Amino acid sequence: MVNKQTKTMAKVKPGWDGFSLKPKREMPEGLWIACPSCQNMLYKKSVEENLDICPECSHHFRIDGRKRIRQLADDGSFEEMGAELVSSDPLGFSAAGKNYAERIRSFSEKGQNEAILVGKAFIRGRGVMLSVMDFSFLGGSMGMVVGEKFCLAVEKAIEESLPLVVVSASGGARMHEGVVSLGQMAKTSAALARFDESRGLFISVLTDPTTGGVTASFAMLGDIIIAEPRALIGFAGPRTIYETIKIELPEGFQRSEFLLEHGFIDMIVHRRDLRSEIGRLIDYCGK
Numbered sequence: 001m002v003n004k005q006t007k008t009m010a011k012v013k014p015g016w017d018g019f020s021l022k023p024k025r026e027m028p029e030g031l032w033i034a035c036p037s038c039q040n041m042l043y044k045k046s047v048e049e050n051l052d053i054c055p056e057c058s059h060h061f062r063i064d065g066r067k068r069i070r071q072l073a074d075d076g077s078f079e080e081m082g083a084e085l086v087s088s089d090p091l092g093f094s095a096a097g098k099n100y101a102e103r104i105r106s107f108s109e110k111g112q113n114e115a116i117l118v119g120k121a122f123i124r125g126r127g128v129m130l131s132v133m134d135f136s137f138l139g140g141s142m143g144m145v146v147g148e149k150f151c152l153a154v155e156k157a158i159e160e161s162l163p164l165v166v167v168s169a170s171g172g173a174r175m176h177e178g179v180v181s182l183g184q185m186a187k188t189s190a191a192l193a194r195f196d197e198s199r200g201l202f203i204s205v206l207t208d209p210t211t212g213g214v215t216a217s218f219a220m221l222g223d224i225i226i227a228e229p230r231a232l233i234g235f236a237g238p239r240t241i242y243e244t245i246k247i248e249l250p251e252g253f254q255r256s257e258f259l260l261e262h263g264f265i266d267m268i269v270h271r272r273d274l275r276s277e278i279g280r281l282i283d284y285c286g287k
């Protein structure tokens with residue numbers, strides 16, 4: 001049986017919403033994006049041309065690894081290493097009907113080989129060893145390949161006396177690899193201890209979000225730690241902490257600005273200044 005209200009709504013012309021009688025906002029898909037910070041509708045192309053920063057409020061959108069390299073390294077200077085490394089799926093992991101090995105395969109078919117890209121590059125003419133995490137690959141999680149590629153970059157930086165620049169974006173250790181992924185925290189930290197003995201310069205750049213095992217290992221071991229504005233940086237997420245200890249967290253907790261105020265990081269750098277700031281720091285440290 002059709003009730004009175006449904007009858008009324010059925011008379012409304014398609015394209016109109018039945019309550020306010022205002023035309024629906026129809027926008028071509030993919031051309032516009034909503035800024036999660038100021039809620040403005042933004043023309044996607046204008047955001048991309050602005051280094052993926054909201055022109056209205058300076059919100060820094062998350063970007064994938066390849067784009068980060070294009071924004072940071074001098075044109076065409078990135079020489080990738082370790083692209084052939086693939087996880088061996090040590091646990092034969094599968095959850096919620098999704099098989100880990102198949103997921104890895106589908107990423108590689110799309111041209112993404114892991115949650116980190118490493119290689120030699122130039123930033124404003126200075127040679128560096130660049131490691132960039134990719135949050136779009138399984139939440140930038142750290143598994144055996146991330147650990148191995150990271151160490152490969154560190155060893156190469158020692159060998160060639162290059163400064164190490166690491167851009168982190170991660171949800172933490174990769175649960176699909178169980179304890180093997182946790183082992184990467186020790187492995188990457190040990191590699192950095194060797195790098196430190198060789199008196200290398202390590203610039204760690206934290207972007208939104210940098211959490212879990214990555215925060216608890218290499219990301220926080222930089223000689224200089226830079227963060228992008230308003231990035232979420234922490235170990236457990238704010239919701240997990242609240243649910244565990246039932247205490248309201250302070251305003252802005254785990255954001256870059258809060259961490260700078262409390263001495264966890266050295267500086268906050270706007271994305272448009274990141275290249276010049278890294279170049280300046282390398283010069284300043286005489287590397």
Ligand SMILES: [Zn+2]
Nearest residue numbers: 035038054057
């Ligand atoms: Zn905005």
